[in-house]
Amino acid sequence: MYRFLVPLACALSIAASATAAPRLVEPRLHIDKEHIGPARIALTFDACMGRVDMRILDVLLRERIPATIFVTARWLQHNRQAAATLLAHPDLFEIENHGAMHVPAVDYPTSIYGITAAGSPQAVAREVEGGAAAIVAAGAPQPRWFRGATARYTASSITEISRLGYKVAGYSINGDDGSLLGARAAEQRVAAARDGDVVIAHINQPSHAAGAGVAKGILALKKSGVHFVRLADTVAPHPTPVL
Template sequence: MVRSTSLLLLVFSLAVPASGAIAPGHRLLEPSLRLAKKSVDAPEVALTFDACMGKVDHRILDMLVTEKIAATIFVTARWLKRNPDAFAVMKAHPDLFEIEDHGANHVPAVEMPISIYGIRAAGSPEAVAAEVAGGADAIIRSGSARPTWFRGATAKYSAQSMVQIEAMGFRVAGFSINGDGGATLGARETQRRFAAARDGDVIIAHINQPDRKAGEGVVAGVRDLKKRGYRFVLLRDQPEQMGKLATK
């Protein structure tokens, strides 16, 4: 695998949560992440997959292994406990898979007592810390290196929780393309979204929904990008100094 010389450009956009009351003047942040390239001879994208809970989608995992495609996998402690065999496959291919933190129990890392997309947020700074640290500890106990990136459930945060997460030593992982709509999209639309990727995009999708049609679209979409000559890079290969939080 060719290592990227890309730099990271982090831009954070404001987004209103899908549900739950928020005090006036408080809004949620949804970070957007892109790769800012220097000088390489092929277009690059970063594939990032959330493993929230439930099972593993072997359509995706097996394709990544067989075709030697690199991907960053954000796992929860809940998913790790239920899927040791799939995790063993990932650990057996450290050149392909980067394991990062998706939290302990898949709750939004927001200190406000709200619900986001129907999921109750952590609700306090202490609970945010427990969610972030619990996920990281589970990864370490499972035999992987300490994660350096964190992506919370729903990928939405408050300004306070983002600062808190960074103070804990993690970079917050956004994305520029929502590849599968939380694994709710059909195969054709998912493949279309992957096809829309351009040089420098960071794509989010899910690797824990084997019974949904989105997984079929993910496989087709990744293969399309490979045929078009894209390189697949890992977040860990990006310069650490470019992982600082920024807002606008």
């Protein structure tokens, strides 16, 4: 009897492998270091839903610090005054694509951090193109970078996003863990950025403690003499997918 169970177990294992879900990747990104002068750091912020964190935006405006802001169509719709502020300072703010509805750009049915993914290549394309259309309709230039909700993808969804004409915006420093860190921890994360780092944080959670820490971390970086750049101002390579 046992000689029949072994082949059956192998067959079941092969079948399970064949139907396993694609691996999710979280791309990392650094800006190029081929320059002379102070350390360069790219600050990037996600505006997913919710409102605008003026603790962060006020620092960027007051200190004249450039940043790349990834906005969703949903955020633009509910934050017209904040969007107008970004548009009024094109020398500081690069507005890029965070999608239409803040749906993870993953092309098979799954859930990430409790958020239902797009679920198909066609739905990924709708999420990307819907976000871009909203940005252009708001009066900003056509976006060139895309960062999906949760910043996780499959290799095939990254290929689809590239086919649509976008680079996927990874990062190298997670400044606030989805805005869930405490203020002190977020300050330390951001302030630890070094030459070539791309920092991700959130600018849409004014009630979370993390925003205060992010603002302080930015000020600490400026005091240290770093040069802030937007992704559009850099020669950034394509991101490197990692587990």
